[in-house]
Amino acid sequence: MELFANLAHGFVVAFSPINLLMCLIGALVGTLVGVLPGIGTIATVAMLLPITFGLPPVGALIMLAGIYYGAQYGGSTTSILVNIPGEATSVVTALDGHQMAKQGRAGPALAIAAIGSFFAGCVATVLIAVLGAPLTKLALAFGPAEYFSLMVLGLIFAVVLAKGSVLKAIAMIVFGLLLSMVGSDIETGASRMAFNIPELADGLGFATVAMGVFGFAEIIRNLDHGAEMDRNLVQQKITGLMPTRKDLIDSSPAILRGTVLGSILGILPGGGAVIASFAAYTLEKKLAKNPSRFGRGAIEGVAAPESANNAAAQTSFIPLLTLGIPPNAVMALMVGAMTIHGIVPGPQVMQKQPDLVWGMIASMWIGNLMLIIINLPLVGIWVRLLRVPYRLMFPSIVVFCAIGIYSVNNAPVDVVLAGAFGLVGYWLIKHDFEPAPLLLGMVLGPLMEENLRRALLISRGDWSVFLSRPLSAVLLAIAAGLLVLAVLPALRAKRDEVFVESEG
Amino acid sequence: MSDTPSEAPVKSILPKWVRGPQDFIGGLAMMAVALFALWASSDLQGMHGFSFGAGTAPRMFAVLLLLLGGAVALVGILKDGPHIAPYSWRGPLFVSAAIVFFALAIRPLGLVVSAFAAFLIAAMGSHETKWIEAIIVGACLTVGCALLFPYVLGLPMPMFPRFLIQ
Numbered sequence: 001m002e003l004f005a006n007l008a009h010g011f012v013v014a015f016s017p018i019n020l021l022m023c024l025i026g027a028l029v030g031t032l033v034g035v036l037p038g039i040g041t042i043a044t045v046a047m048l049l050p051i052t053f054g055l056p057p058v059g060a061l062i063m064l065a066g067i068y069y070g071a072q073y074g075g076s077t078t079s080i081l082v083n084i085p086g087e088a089t090s091v092v093t094a095l096d097g098h099q100m101a102k103q104g105r106a107g108p109a110l111a112i113a114a115i116g117s118f119f120a121g122c123v124a125t126v127l128i129a130v131l132g133a134p135l136t137k138l139a140l141a142f143g144p145a146e147y148f149s150l151m152v153l154g155l156i157f158a159v160v161l162a163k164g165s166v167l168k169a170i171a172m173i174v175f176g177l178l179l180s181m182v183g184s185d186i187e188t189g190a191s192r193m194a195f196n197i198p199e200l201a202d203g204l205g206f207a208t209v210a211m212g213v214f215g216f217a218e219i220i221r222n223l224d225h226g227a228e229m230d231r232n233l234v235q236q237k238i239t240g241l242m243p244t245r246k247d248l249i250d251s252s253p254a255i256l257r258g259t260v261l262g263s264i265l266g267i268l269p270g271g272g273a274v275i276a277s278f279a280a281y282t283l284e285k286k287l288a289k290n291p292s293r294f295g296r297g298a299i300e301g302v303a304a305p306e307s308a309n310n311a312a313a314q315t316s317f318i319p320l321l322t323l324g325i326p327p328n329a330v331m332a333l334m335v336g337a338m339t340i341h342g343i344v345p346g347p348q349v350m351q352k353q354p355d356l357v358w359g360m361i362a363s364m365w366i367g368n369l370m371l372i373i374i375n376l377p378l379v380g381i382w383v384r385l386l387r388v389p390y391r392l393m394f395p396s397i398v399v400f401c402a403i404g405i406y407s408v409n410n411a412p413v414d415v416v417l418a419g420a421f422g423l424v425g426y427w428l429i430k431h432d433f434e435p436a437p438l439l440l441g442m443v444l445g446p447l448m449e450e451n452l453r454r455a456l457l458i459s460r461g462d463w464s465v466f467l468s469r470p471l472s473a474v475l476l477a478i479a480a481g482l483l484v485l486a487v488l489p490a491l492r493a494k495r496d497e498v499f500v501e502s503e504g
Numbered sequence: 505m506s507d508t509p510s511e512a513p514v515k516s517i518l519p520k521w522v523r524g525p526q527d528f529i530g531g532l533a534m535m536a537v538a539l540f541a542l543w544a545s546s547d548l549q550g551m552h553g554f555s556f557g558a559g560t561a562p563r564m565f566a567v568l569l570l571l572l573g574g575a576v577a578l579v580g581i582l583k584d585g586p587h588i589a590p591y592s593w594r595g596p597l598f599v600s601a602a603i604v605f606f607a608l609a610i611r612p613l614g615l616v617v618s619a620f621a622a623f624l625i626a627a628m629g630s631h632e633t634k635w636i637e638a639i640i641v642g643a644c645l646t647v648g649c650a651l652l653f654p655y656v657l658g659l660p661m662p663m664f665p666r667f668l669i670q
Contacts, residue, residue, distance in 0.1 A: 054657040167579065168527075171534050171572040174565050178541050181562045185548075190558035193544040216599060223595030223629050391633050392641045395626035398599055399619050399642075402606040403649050407659040412607040419603035426596060430589045431530035453556045461554020 010358030030070020176441020212421025524585020531577025
């Protein structure tokens with residue numbers, strides 16, 4: 001019954017006027033960036049990090065969370081109406097969703113996407129509440145050795161489930177770990193790799209690097225293709241939002257399966273919402289009696305991935321809130337947001353900051369409700385926004401980001417650093433290095449180093465401690481097994497197949 | 505001069521035995537980063553007894569990155585891979601210029617001037633920019649930010665050029 005007391009407490013927190021407002025703003029901004037192609041969720045959360053500085057911590061995190069799941073809603077709108085996925089998570093939705101729109105059934109497609117997302121969001125909210133407390137208890141029993149091994153496992157998971165070369169992704173993690181070590185050493189206070197630059201004495205700002213690598217780099221890359229993107233909007237008016245009875249019957253099992261699959265994949269570190277939507281689509285196609293319907297406007301092809309990505313977006317908060325380990329780049333940014341407000345993420349957060357954790361969980365349910373209410377009537381406005389050309393959007397983002405970074409510390413050097421990381425990020429993209437693992441490495445760096453040092457201090461310098469403690473050994477064994485599996489050719493082919501599916 | 509990268513294969517300056525130039529260069533660059541980190545942390549204290557010094561972890565991870573970078577470069581030698589994607593110059597140049605200008609101007613010139621000017625510099629990054637439109641949007645954005653950051657969010661920053669206020 002503790003669960004209900006906690007949830008009730010959460011709803012009290014989330015229903016305060018300021019938090020309701022933050023939730024609404026987050027959901028709206030999320031939908032907006034979800035709708036607009038060319039601005040990713042990660043970049044947006046990075047951009048808004050500095051702004052949350054002046055807000056109370058609970059409100060700030062509620063807003064950032066709203067952006068993340070709001071973007072999953074918004075992404076589907078663009079996929080269905082324009083056939084350009086606003087977000088990576090909605091790539092597969094475009095396959096059948098846009099076909100439905102062409103057949104004049106845009107309304108039902110949008111409605112099913114929203115209903116599926118809402119259902120998935122509700123399930124995921126309950127799941128977070130249920131799993132939160134027991135996982136936290138487990139985490140509190142961890143010693144430094146177990147914690148270190150857990151982080152290794154988390155990072156390996158992230159690498160295995162992500163797209164692209166495993167080797168390069170690990171290199172990016174280590175690069176991130178190195179970046180996290182710039183600044184003062186936690187134990188001795190010695191200045192490390194800071195070259196006597198006073199702004200570096202406290203380390204590289206997390207918001208600075210994130211904004212550079214995701215915000216600026218993405219803009220520069222988008223400019224490569226010229227600022228104009230084709231936007232062949234579906235011209236006919238959207239009539240009749242209501243899905244038919246048959247639509248509902250056809251899509252409800254798909255929504256259910258998508259939710260389950262998405263919830264599981266969301267908890268695992270790595271792909272999160274993106275891989276969840278791909279996997280859900282693949283599953284539906286495999287289970288369908290008549291797979292040839294897919295790609296020609298099958299409603300299951302909209303319902304399943306949209307439910308899955310929303311479920312995954314929300315369950316990925318579980319490792320963050322209970323273990324303090326971010327499973328993907330957006331969650332890494334949430335860690336950044338918590339740190340800005342002086343909250344150290346980890347199992348103790350749930351006990352020390354019940355307002356924050358339960359308020360955020362409750363706000364997710366409220367946010368989902370807001371999204372379904374505001375989104376369907378507002379579709380027309382979102383579509384009109386798509387006509388804002390990128391040539392006006394990108395300089396605005398640049399300026400907005402620059403002011404944002406400056407405002408964190410009132411330091412012009414931070415702005416220049418972010419610009420430099422923008423160029424680094426552009427180079428990384430050109431060489432097919434994924435920037436997300438870099439961010440994960442940078443966030444986990446201080447925690448990993450601290451636990452590694454403590455574990456070795458307790459064991460008197462004996463490295464075998466990581467293998468002699470059973471829990472730690474199991475975690476490391478799973479990590480090693482995953483890594484071996486990932487480089488095996490058979491599984492690699494399968495993994496690539498999941499990502500290639502969309503291009504067909 | 506076109507600012508969109510051409511699709512034609514770039515003539516490789518790398519020797520023939522490099523089969524995946526993208527990975528090869530990428531790996532070398534990671535190795536360079538690792539060597540730089542090793543050099544930068546060389547003045548830090550290492551292990552004393554069985555406890556880590558300030559320099560232990562950075563050197564450990566730098567060595568790891570050196571090995572990983574080597575492995576990536578090796579893949580680039582052994583396996584056929586993509587060529588280095590062509591870079592364009594216009595976007596990176598003007599976006600960076602806008603950022604650097606903003607950083608230099610925010611203290612002496614204040615938010616209003618530096619934001620507006622940075623907007624126009626960044627807008628030069630695309631050849632599709634229409635100037636009248638850009639000036640209007642830039643002005644609106646500047647006004648919006650000048651209200652949002654100091655008043656709504658309560659983050660104080662200089663608004664106008666210093667010489668005007670005095």
